Amino acid sequence: MSTETALAGVVQAVGGIALAPLLPGLVQHWKARLQGRRGPSPLQPYRELRRLWGKSTVAPEGASAVYRLAPSVVGASLVAAVLVIPVAETAPSFGIGHDALVLIGLLALARFAVAASSWDVANGFSLMGASRDLTLSVFVEATLVLSLAVAALVAGTTDLRGIIGMTAGTHAWTDPALSLGAVAFALVVVAETGRQPVDNPDTHLELTMIHEGPLLEYAGRDLAYLQWAAAARHWLVLVLAAQVFLPHPSTVWAQLAVLPLVLLLLSAALALVETLVAKMRVLLVPGLLAAGAAAALLGIASWLAGSA
């Protein structure tokens, strides 16, 4: 294994697992600044994880093993997803490959575990969140598949290392396909990270929760796993956005060097969107996501026109 590959592997695994909580922390920090508040430090998610680590978990009455297993399954599927998504055009094989479409299955597994746990505790607010999350997921998955398809068509492979390599530099941007795919993926980023206008991460009102709702019953280390998983989801989609759907340099060293800067910028962009846009009515979100899917379809049409 060359030094580049090893380094990329270290950035991928350590970054995805240890640095992921920094991303939502940064978004919250900048959002507070944009709103004229001093706000929490970007390290706040780590402090919360440490606090939760010391607390005991809760066993709701009537809950079965599914409730106890769910946070670990969610954590494991997000760790697997972190290992699937490379940060540069080279990455060591962690055994499970680097296929873009595998990501969809791993995210679905996490979603299943969370929703099943909310049935297990039979809490109406959890179920409300889960049922909304699953409703939106129908449209998120279609948009995600199509935007990944745009990138895969442009690159000629669904191997993410290949996709990052083939979309590097300026060549891939001569066709509008990738830009349209990026528009679609931007909506996926907002939906998967649970940010406004799709969901409001700061809400404390059970009735308005989507992603937070199913976590209501959890405490202690269970909740720590789930909060880490939410942060890891930020890492996954932002890394994909940075290295596939935004222009990036074509050598591994440059890709690794630029990545932190782009992640900072993208976190700032999320904070800006959260500040400018209000939360949508939940029933209107599918329309927004369908518009994203339409953009990706246009991208595919443009690719087809260009390749014919």
Place this chain on the structure above:
Amino acid sequence: MIGALLVAALAAVALGGAMGIRRRGFEAGLLLQAAGAAGVGVAGFWALGSGTALGSGFSSSLDPRFGVDGLSGLFLGTLGLIAAPALVFSLRYLRPTRQGRAVAALTAAFLLALALVVSARDPLTFLTGWELMTLLSATVILVARSGDRRARQTVFHYLAVTHLGGVGTWIAVLLLAQADAVGNPAAIESGSGLQIAIALAALVGMGTKAGVMPVHVWLPRAHPLAPAPVSALMSGVMIKVALYGLVRVLVEWVGILPVWLGVLVLAVGAFSAVGGVVYALFQHDLKRLLALHSIENVGIIVLGLGACLVLRARGAEAWAAFALGAALLHTVNHAVFKALLFLGAGTFERAAGSLELDRLGGLLRRMPWTGGAFLVGAMAIAGLPPLNGFASEWLTLQALLHVTAYGAAGDGIAGAVALAALGSTAALALFCFVKVVGLVLLGEPRTPAVAAAEEAPLPMWAPLVFLAGACGALGLAPGLLFGPLVGLAPWSDGMPTSAGLELPGTGSLSGIWTAVVLGSVATGLLLLRGNRSAAAAPSWACGQQLVPALRWTSAGFTKPLRLVLESVLRPQRDVAVRSAGGVVQEVSYSGHVPHLIEERLYAPATRVSLGAAAHARRLQSGSLGTYVTYLAALVLVLLAAARLGWLG
């Protein structure tokens, strides 16, 4: 060797069926049938693996001929893989009453009819087996439900729809036989009218039997009526045998089809996949829900088949073979998890007395083996890694992506739309099975009968655990089956067999490594979590007490999606408030999602044909005078025709 095993195994199935007719031989007969089915399965997969053809080859002549090749082997293998556990399950599920014994004997006949279709090598035997499999499954339902008037009506409906649609099968097979094209693709000119006619007829005829939308209407009615093991065989094997016919005709016998026909098949597949799962989502009866999911999964298989046809027409032979392999792999996968789910539903019905989703709950703790296996099946059908459903859905997604990659404008966009449809289908299936798992297995029991439910006897749960193991094994090493399946495409040289799925131009999928990563990390996290927990607490409902009236229902959980899709689905909702003296006494609410295809397409067609029949009936007045007049008129017309020289 394989042939001898197969013949012996089929004889064992027949003998077991005959033995089961007598009360004393009931259990021994079922066990012999199960052993025979297992033998058929082994012989089938052996034939697939060895790649040799046994017996005679296909012929357009009408003399009976029998033989087995790789594709037949695959379907015989699937038959055995499903039938053996289903028959062991029947040991306790069926009771040795007259009715139970009749069902057991008819099951053997049904299995033989299914084996006849896939091992027939001439048109007549094929069509005989085809009709027998419909008639025998209908007979089983009638016997098992004797005295149930609605069931009789449904069976009539089933026979009527499959026979009306089944005309297509006859047309396709007889046209092929006439053109001497059974097993001989060179006989049909590519792009000719004959080729198109055969393909369309097969799509309608075999599609009806497979349950693709919009000719699926019999399926969600008939499958839930049968006893659980027979439902498992109908959903797991019978509709797969219909797909076997479709693969033979469209992929093997008619040569390379034009691109538009492949796109049509893609459209049918996408429509069935999305339509099936959407209607399943709004079902509140477990067996009917599972039956609708069969339509969804047939849709996914047909998507793979359509991708194969389009890719072949575009000259992308390697990917066309992969697409066929994806469709066939999903065929096996769906057979395994759907049989598991149907058998599980049968067990729950026995234990809890109901299959209404809102009247179950908490069965995972009461029935750990059955419940655990059912959970695995639900996760497999929802397409979650590292189980088998994910492997074949991943392959189908890849195949559809390549339809776009190799396509021109029209089929390229069709591939992309199908890709989005499959993505949504996977999410909808997840939604639906979270609902099923939640309402059936988790939470608190909702009726006293459910609270008193106990684990089923070993012969009932062991087959479920076996099938759950098969879901796991096919998910861990899908490549072992996928390799030979790719080799079934007549134009393909096969591919090297490995456990994972390594296709060119993909990032590869390794079931084993996915399982290792998921399993080890999850175990590690569980160990870190420890078992310390605070005292048990009631779950949070904003300070309210969680009383049974606050429990979520199937309709409530799916409401957001129903609202989003309101303009498409047209759900109906009635709220009646009865008040006396300004005080509300009673509020009754009812709502359901109507089946639009039945209401908008079939109901008018039925009305028109019944109206036409009523008019035609006037001709048959029953009075002798009228008939004499008809005869006289006919004679006069014939005489006039003869006089004018029209008769030649």
